[in-house]
Amino acid sequence: MPLVSMRQLLDEAAKGGYGVGAFNVNDMEQIQAIMMAAKETKSPVIVQASRGARQFAEDLYLFRLIQAAAELNPDIPIAMHQDHGNSFETCKSAITLGYTSVMMDGSLKEDGKTPSSFEENVEVTRRVVDYAHERGVTVEGEIGVLGGVEDGHGAGGSGLDHITDPDQAVEFAERTGVDALAIAIGTSHGAYKFTKKPDGSVLKMDVLIAIHKRLPKTHLVMHGSSSVPKDLQDIVNKYGGNLKETWGVPVEEIQLGIRNGVRKVNVDTDNRLAITGAIRKVFAETPEKFDPRDYMKPAREAMKKVVAQRMVEFGQAGHAGDYSPIAIAEIAKGYKDGSLSTQPLVAAK
Ligand code: G3H
Numbered sequence: 001m002p003l004v005s006m007r008q009l010l011d012e013a014a015k016g017g018y019g020v021g022a023f024n025v026n027d028m029e030q031i032q033a034i035m036m037a038a039k040e041t042k043s044p045v046i047v048q049a050s051r052g053a054r055q056f057a058e059d060l061y062l063f064r065l066i067q068a069a070a071e072l073n074p075d076i077p078i079a080m081h082q083d084h085g086n087s088f089e090t091c092k093s094a095i096t097l098g099y100t101s102v103m104m105d106g107s108l109k110e111d112g113k114t115p116s117s118f119e120e121n122v123e124v125t126r127r128v129v130d131y132a133h134e135r136g137v138t139v140e141g142e143i144g145v146l147g148g149v150e151d152g153h154g155a156g157g158s159g160l161d162h163i164t165d166p167d168q169a170v171e172f173a174e175r176t177g178v179d180a181l182a183i184a185i186g187t188s189h190g191a192y193k194f195t196k197k198p199d200g201s202v203l204k205m206d207v208l209i210a211i212h213k214r215l216p217k218t219h220l221v222m223h224g225s226s227s228v229p230k231d232l233q234d235i236v237n238k239y240g241g242n243l244k245e246t247w248g249v250p251v252e253e254i255q256l257g258i259r260n261g262v263r264k265v266n267v268d269t270d271n272r273l274a275i276t277g278a279i280r281k282v283f284a285e286t287p288e289k290f291d292p293r294d295y296m297k298p299a300r301e302a303m304k305k306v307v308a309q310r311m312v313e314f315g316q317a318g319h320a321g322d323y324s325p326i327a328i329a330e331i332a333k334g335y336k337d338g339s340l341s342t343q344p345l346v347a348a349k
């Protein structure tokens with residue numbers, strides 16, 4: 001199956017009332033782990049690469065690996081997505097490579113750290129939407145700012161620092177025409193999201209619900225959605241790691257989000273923890289080993305387990321065969337003739 005439009009994947013998820021995990025990759029083993037999980041659970045999937053990942057793996061290596069995944073798994077719809085694009089040029093280069101979706105994270109300036117103004121965000125996102133839609137490529141925008149920093153990307157601070165304003169979200173969607181919208185409702189990137197066990201009020205669900213009511217056709221995206229499970233932390237620490245006590249987003253909260261319009265759920269940290277724990281275990285238990293396959297294989301398996309579990313929890317499991325891919329050129333026509341427009345929005349408040 002060729003790579004699929006993320007818009008199609010999310011439209012189908014909306015019809016079926018489920019969420020789709022978007023898992024970050026940097027190398028072959030992570031891509032394989034996702035595909036093994038997708039195959040086992042019969043799930044459509046979003047694979048995403050950050051700027052750091054594209055740099056680490058080199059664009060062409062990474063993209064060819066994704067193409068291999070698509071060729072080897074003809075029954076699995078896969079969308080390839082640029083995570084946290086920081087500029088028009090970053091998004092354009094992903095589109096040129098063949099990514100079927102890009103995130104223009106205009107909530108931050110091009111340095112990926114400083115919060116931008118609303119007008120700057122609208123302007124750069126609109127430019128990416130025009131360019132991408134002409135080519136049948138999906139666009140995710142962001143309004144409000146996530147907490148935390150990953151690999152130098154992020155505004156830092158707590159997830160509660162810049163919660164999305166529903167009025168701004170509506171205006172942003174109207175003026176940019178994005179297919180999907182990342183909103184800040186209290187999550188943050190990385191392992192250190194909450195310093196105490198979160199209760200049912202960790203996420204600003206009222207904000208999410210208000211936005212979904214007013215933007216029913218715009219797919220909502222939850223970044224920073226790792227659950228940072230205690231068992232994964234414990235394995236890392238048991239075998240010489242030094243993670244401080246921390247809590248992530250409870251899966252039930254994500255499921256509540258999914259019942260209220262969240263269609264794309266970003267997970268990276270949980271997989272990082274699973275991989276690191278598995279590698280540390282091999283190193284600690286069998287220090288005589290030095291063949292990378294001896295630790296990469298359990299690492300891949302550990303990530304596969306986490307991804308498969310999330311696929312079931314987000315509800316995408318079992319949906320891989322529900323639809324056939326629409327050619328990207330057809331998707332481009334849909335944007336042009338207005339049939340894929342997310343407008344008009346439901347009337348404001
Ligand atoms: O957005 C955050 C993702 O976890 C990717 O992180 O920029 O370190 O690759 P990264």
Ligand code: 13P
Nearest residue numbers: 190223224225226268269
């Ligand atoms: P986590 O750090 O919670 O896995 O979030 C990943 C993410 O949002 C990638 O864009």
Ligand code: ZN
Nearest residue numbers: 189223224266
């Ligand atoms: Zn993110």
